[in-house]
Amino acid sequence: xxxxxxxxxxxxxxxxxxxxxxxxxxxxxxxxxxxxxxxxxxxxxxxxxxxxxxxxxxxxxxxxxxxxxxxxxxxxxxxxxxxxxxxxxxxxxxxxxxxxxxxxxxxxxxxxxxxxxxxxxxxxxxxxxxxxxxxxxxxxxxxxxxxxxxxx
Amino acid sequence: xxxxxxxxxxxxxxxxxxxxxxxxxxxxxxxxxxxxxxxxxxxxxxxxxxxxxxxxxxxxxxxxxxxxxxxxxxxxxxxxxxxxxxxxxxxxxxxxxxxxxxxxxxxxxxxxxxxxxxxxxxxxxxxxxxxxxxxxxxxxxxxxxxxxxxxxxxxxxxxxxxxxxxxxxxxxxxxxxxxxxxxxxxxxxxxxxxxxxxxxxxxxxxxxxxxxxxxxxxxxxxxxxxxxxxxxxxxxxxxxxxxxxxxxxxxxxxxxxxxxxxxxxxxxxxxxxxxxxxxxxxxxxxxxxxxxxxxxxxxxxxxxxxxxxxxxxxxxxxxxxxxxxxxxxxxxxxxxxxxxxxxxxxxxxxxxxxxxxxxxxxxxxxxxxxxxxxxxxxxxxxxxxxxxxxxxxxxxxxxxxxxxxxxxxxxxxxxxxxxxxxxxxxxxxxxxxxxxxxxxxxxxxxxxxxxxxxxxxxxxxxxxxxxxxxxxxxxxxxxxxxxxxxxxxxxxxxxxxxxxxxxxxxxxxxxxxxxxxxxxxxxxxxxxxxxxxxxxxxxxxx
Ligand code: SF4
Numbered sequence: 001x002x003x004x005x006x007x008x009x010x011x012x013x014x015x016x017x018x019x020x021x022x023x024x025x026x027x028x029x030x031x032x033x034x035x036x037x038x039x040x041x042x043x044x045x046x047x048x049x050x051x052x053x054x055x056x057x058x059x060x061x062x063x064x065x066x067x068x069x070x071x072x073x074x075x076x077x078x079x080x081x082x083x084x085x086x087x088x089x090x091x092x093x094x095x096x097x098x099x100x101x102x103x104x105x106x107x108x109x110x111x112x113x114x115x116x117x118x119x120x121x122x123x124x125x126x127x128x129x130x131x132x133x134x135x136x137x138x139x140x141x142x143x144x145x146x147x148x149x150x151x152x
Numbered sequence: 153x154x155x156x157x158x159x160x161x162x163x164x165x166x167x168x169x170x171x172x173x174x175x176x177x178x179x180x181x182x183x184x185x186x187x188x189x190x191x192x193x194x195x196x197x198x199x200x201x202x203x204x205x206x207x208x209x210x211x212x213x214x215x216x217x218x219x220x221x222x223x224x225x226x227x228x229x230x231x232x233x234x235x236x237x238x239x240x241x242x243x244x245x246x247x248x249x250x251x252x253x254x255x256x257x258x259x260x261x262x263x264x265x266x267x268x269x270x271x272x273x274x275x276x277x278x279x280x281x282x283x284x285x286x287x288x289x290x291x292x293x294x295x296x297x298x299x300x301x302x303x304x305x306x307x308x309x310x311x312x313x314x315x316x317x318x319x320x321x322x323x324x325x326x327x328x329x330x331x332x333x334x335x336x337x338x339x340x341x342x343x344x345x346x347x348x349x350x351x352x353x354x355x356x357x358x359x360x361x362x363x364x365x366x367x368x369x370x371x372x373x374x375x376x377x378x379x380x381x382x383x384x385x386x387x388x389x390x391x392x393x394x395x396x397x398x399x400x401x402x403x404x405x406x407x408x409x410x411x412x413x414x415x416x417x418x419x420x421x422x423x424x425x426x427x428x429x430x431x432x433x434x435x436x437x438x439x440x441x442x443x444x445x446x447x448x449x450x451x452x453x454x455x456x457x458x459x460x461x462x463x464x465x466x467x468x469x470x471x472x473x474x475x476x477x478x479x480x481x482x483x484x485x486x487x488x489x490x491x492x493x494x495x496x497x498x499x500x501x502x503x504x505x506x507x508x509x510x511x512x513x514x515x516x517x518x519x520x521x522x523x524x525x526x527x528x529x530x531x532x533x534x535x536x537x538x539x540x541x542x543x544x545x546x547x548x549x550x551x552x553x554x555x556x557x558x559x560x561x562x563x564x565x566x567x568x569x570x571x572x573x574x575x576x577x578x579x580x581x582x583x584x585x586x587x588x589x590x591x592x593x594x595x596x597x598x599x600x601x602x603x604x605x606x607x608x609x610x611x612x613x614x615x616x617x618x619x620x621x622x623x624x625x626x627x628x629x630x631x632x633x634x635x636x637x638x639x640x641x642x643x644x645x646x647x648x649x650x651x652x653x654x655x656x657x658x659x660x661x662x663x664x665x666x667x668x669x670x671x672x673x674x675x676x677x678x679x680x681x682x683x684x685x686x687x688x689x690x691x692x693x694x
Pocket of ligand 1: 561562563568569570601604605
């Protein structure tokens with residue numbers, strides 16, 4: 001597992017599981033992207049936005065940021081998977097109330113960067129991301145599901 | 153019975169360590185209670201009125217004697233010597249210390265048990281038919297499918313922060329012994345053209361807005377089942393309401409957009425999801441099914457000596473035919489007159505474990521009516537089993553009778569309660585203690601909830617009782633005509649509520665009326681459905 005690389009971006013911590021350069025174009029809203037700023041390369045989805053609205057022009061996006069207004073709001077997990085399932089290979093960032101104990105699930109759903117609003121202890125994060133060797137189900141990460149390990 | 157392999161074991165072991173770490177961070181003040189709460193809930197740990205309560209999963213209600221003994225051990229060592237079996241086939245311990253929980257989970261893990269997802273807004277323990285593998289009317293044993301779903305739903309990364317809790321039941325018989333139609337998703341296994349598959353029902357539930365589920369798919373093959381469920385859950389995760397906790401269950405989504413629109417969205421999602429290869433190969437269901445192979449049952453049928461009337465009554469009331477001639481299914485009642493429905497002492501749990509090991513192919517089941525089943529008993533052993541149960545106070549012959557009451561913990565334990573459920577249950581059972589009288593009344597399912605959240609399934613009771621708060625005093629509403637079985641229906645409120653003693657009197661007037669107007673062969677529920685509410689209302693309120 002790649003060690004998360006913490007980048008300081010002007011006060012806010014950005015944890016990245018990617019090695020490419022941080023995309024520096026500001027993210028526009030979904031409405032703006034669909035209507036006006038059609039050249040944008042970064043979009044921010046609110047929890048209730050329909051991720052599928054991005055699919056027709058997914059190829060032009062380098063970054064999609066998905067907002068978690070509270071850690072209890074799990075809609076962003078589905079948004080992330082929908083984008084990965086459609087082949088999105090750019091940076092998928094979880095932003096907002098992102099807590100260390102949610103990160104492993106987020107990673108499985110395809111997130112590869114995190115902008116938590118409160119700092120995350122790197123030791124706790126490392127332990128949390130490497131806790132489980134295997135997973136029961138196939139998801140949007142590269143993990144091979146246990147049933148596949150059992151049956152080849 | 154399912155046996156863990158190294159992967160299953162490593163999952164629960166890792167979970168214990170994860171939770172140990174989370175508890176330590178909480179105790180060290182590195183996490184707020186608000187942040188800790190969903191984490192502990194996903195491990196079945198609730199904060200109740202007086203202490204923490206730990207809910208341990210009994211997947212699809214099946215366990216062996218070793219696991220049962222572990223529950224007795226936990227009750228003795230970490231609780232006050234009791235366990236409480238629940239309506240979702242789990243067990244709860246009501247007097248737990250937070251600091252002990254990692255050790256309890258570690259002990260449970262040594263016998264392939266856990267508390268994973270017994271609470272929280274995730275997919276809960278999968279429930280099933282307590283007679284699975286023993287009933288003559290099943291098309292297949294539903295438990296291998298339930299185990300497949302257990303694994304699929306365990307730490308599901310997308311569905312761990314759903315709008316609300318999510319309950320799934322799997323059955324495989326026309327007789328519904330698991331209240332399948334009152335689950336968020338109900339699965340009925342059926343056969344079509346020689347192939348096994350599932351009929352899918354969505355949107356049932358109790359709570360403050362009870363609803364019966366809708367049939368969403370009449371057949372989905374085994375090889376598509378998990379994809380289909382992913383689609384069902386994804387539509388809910390995206391569009392279920394999150395603005396109001398009381399409108400967040402999937403039943404409300406179906407109610408608001410309609411079953412047809414929900415089905416359309418699921419089918420659309422299913423097309424997308426099916427391409428992802430989420431379904432395990434047939435070999436995985438076969439691997440699991442092999443572990444549920446029927447035990448070798450070779451006993452010959454016997455003619456039992458019925459000269460002891462107590463034994464004869466118990467045989468008639470608590471023993472059901474097994475699909476294998478010469479065998480029987482025994483239900484051990486945890487509804488002792490004057491006791492707490494679903495409670496068992498550590499010693500009683502040990503006795504039941506011993507009986508299972510000796511007489512029931514080492515298997516026990518927990519029922520959603522909060523009783524325990526010995527599923528594979530030779531007829532010839534019934535006298536010895538009854539004798540042992542009698543000695544430990546577990547031979548109550550009241551299965552499906554008025555004193556076989558489902559009751560939630562209520563105000564004695566639960567912080568949300570409006571009223572006490574347990575004392576009402578005790579008073580009703582005591583009023584109707586005479587077994588002859590109970591048997592005269594026949595099948596009568598009575599269910600009590602201490603508040604509108606309906607953990608005691610009052611909507612599904614032939615007679616239901618709901619505790620409410622009326623100007624600061626406990627008040628009880630009476631409902632008639634509900635059913636959680638294949639003839640599913642929701643009970644209706646009779647009228648103004650009663651005091652604790654008043655509701656017991658009202659029930660007696662209802663049962664008297666029933667005896668007066670019933671036609672031959674009618675259960676209470678049948679009579680109610682034929683004559684309607686009016687005659688009962690008159691009897692109650694005059
Ligand atoms: S029905 Fe109400 S009182 Fe009873 S256990 Fe549920 S929440 Fe508590």
